[in-house]
Amino acid sequence: MPTDQKIDYLEFPAADFDALQAFYSATFGWSFTDYGPDYRAFSDDRLDGGFYRSDLQSTTASGAALVILYAADLEATRDKVVASGGRICCDIFSFPGGRRFQFLDPHGNELGVWSDR
Secondary structure, three states: OOOOOOOOEEEEEEOOHHHHHHHHHHHHOOEEEEOOOOEEEEEOOOOEEEEEEOOOOOOHHHOOOOEEEEOOOHHHHHHHHHHOOOEEEEEEEEEOOEEEEEEEOOOOOEEEEEEOO
16 A cells, blocks of 8 residues: 555656666666556566656756665666666765765666665
């Protein structure tokens, strides 16, 4: 059952669902459900979301919220992002409480990954 008044679902723009499914499956282990030509849902076993057909990108430069994932091994995760076809747009840096990097997925959506290690 959903938790009352908590973030429950995320949606991102996408033009090539197959490319994004391959990237997120290989990099983060997400699973996918295809809902036709204009929508593909994902699950990371904690939070669900989806990709809707669009040529737009979700980036901080365009004012979008930055979705940040957690990784116990930041360097290994950065390497998986690159090996799977993502691009690092802000390499690892420290901040109070941890370290993080930001990347662009194959569509150009920007996400971050942080670690407390």
